[in-house]
Amino acid sequence: MEDLSPTDLKTILHSKRANMYYLEHCRVMQKDGRVLYLTEAKHENQYFNIPIANTTVLMLGNGTSITQAAMRMLAQAGVLVGFCGGGGTPLHMACDVEWFTPQSEYRPTEYLHGWLQLWFDDTKRLDAAKKFQNARIQYLEKVWKKDRELKTEGFDFNHDAIQNALNTFRKRTEEASKQSELLLTEAQLTKVLYKYAANNTDIADFTRQHQSTDKANDFLNHGNYLAYGLAASCLWVLGIPHGFAVMHGKTRRGALVFDVADLIKDALVLPWAFVCAKENATEQEFRQQVLQAFTDHKALDYMFDTVKQIALQTYSDEHIEANNL
Incomplete structure (x- = not known):
């Protein structure tokens, strides 16, 4: 051959x-x-x-x-x-x-250059983290307003509990002065979303446990790792190393994968994990449902668009043009 x-x-x-x-x-x-x-x-x-x-x-x-x-x-x-x-x-x-990751010496360089320009500046890195947080909410709104199946399952973006939580989230995100405050705000929002999803699917006494054996937690773990796969693929294509995180800390290996995956987890993985747990779906049925949702709502496209936009926000057209010569 x-x-x-x-x-x-x-x-x-x-x-x-x-x-x-x-x-x-x-x-x-x-x-x-x-x-x-x-x-x-x-x-x-x-x-x-x-x-x-x-x-x-x-x-x-x-x-x-x-x-x-x-x-x-x-x-x-x-x-x-x-x-x-x-x-x-x-x-x-x-x-x-x-x-x-496949080894290639001919991946684009402008995204890495732009990312490093913001990453080594504390103020710009915090600003990028806030952009990630706002982007995840924009995607949540887009998906939950559009997806008829989720609406049928009772996931309403305009529900009072969701809107109140998002108002608090936006205010605290805007006022945050360091990454740890953003992480705390993120955790508080996710807790509200878990409670909303559990109540919506009649799953009593739900507690998020990464080592748990109940179906909702198992499906959340499973779906999150599928999202991590998409995020890792996005970052490899753009040539940005996984260690240059803006949210999850400088010392955690691969943390940027978690940052990028968070863009879609709340909108897609979270609701379908609870819906499939309620329906007692098999692992394969849940996986097929989540992967179809990734495709229907162009999850990988959204990751690429968001990361590229943030990477190039401080990267001048002159740099891009010089790189292409």
């Missing part, structure tokens, strides 16, 4: 790609110029194709292996590969995913 140029497999922009895969108990391999995964059925082995040119993230769960040839093709297509625990949630500490 002839080696493919990475550009041969990047005709679909990352922000427009439709697929994320979570695989378990299978072997991922290259065969006849395609990436396949092999499952062992009772009477025969079964091969399934992975359309890598239209895929952003591949998550490998329990009982998986991958060949060197498959990794090479995935890297050429710009697909992020992550090893994780069952259902997309890591086995250890439940706080991180190890991402294997």
Whole structure:
């Protein structure tokens, strides 16, 4: 087989790609110029194709292996590969995913340059954090007002409890003088959203616990890691290292992934985790529902647009033009 140029497999922009895969108990391999995964059925082995040119993230769960040839093709297509625990949630500490990012020396530089210009300035970094916080609310409003299924399930953006919480959130965000105050404000809003969702779906005595075994908490963990996969893919494409966070602290590895994922978690992952828990859905049914919601509401597009806008806010047209020469 002839080696493919990475550009041969990047005709679909990352922000427009439709697929994320979570695989378990299978072997991922290259065969006849395609990436396949092999499952062992009772009477025969079964091969399934992975359309890598239209895929952003591949998550490998329990009982998986991958060949060197498959990794090479995935890297050429710009697909992020992550090893994780069952259902997309890591086995250890439940706080991180190890991402294997494809290596390319020809990613854009203007976004990294712009990001570093703001990141090393405390005032600009705080301003960027506030922009992230406001962007997550704008996305929440956009999704909850538009999504008919969520409206049917009783998620009303104009509900008094939501509006009161958002008014407080906006006021405290605007007045915040450091990141820790933003994080506290974020936690208070999320607590209100959890309570609203639990009441709305008749889930009694809900408490957010990352190590819990109830379905609502399990689905929140699972959906959040799918969002982390999108965020990691967005940042890799733009060439911004995951360590340059604006919200979650300078010392936490990969914290910028959490910042970017937060743009969509409240709007999509949170409500569907409670709805699917109420309906006693399976893990696969929840995953399909959330991934479809990501696609319907262009979650990855929104991540790209927000990060690019913030990165370039202090980056002059002259720098961009000079980079393109």
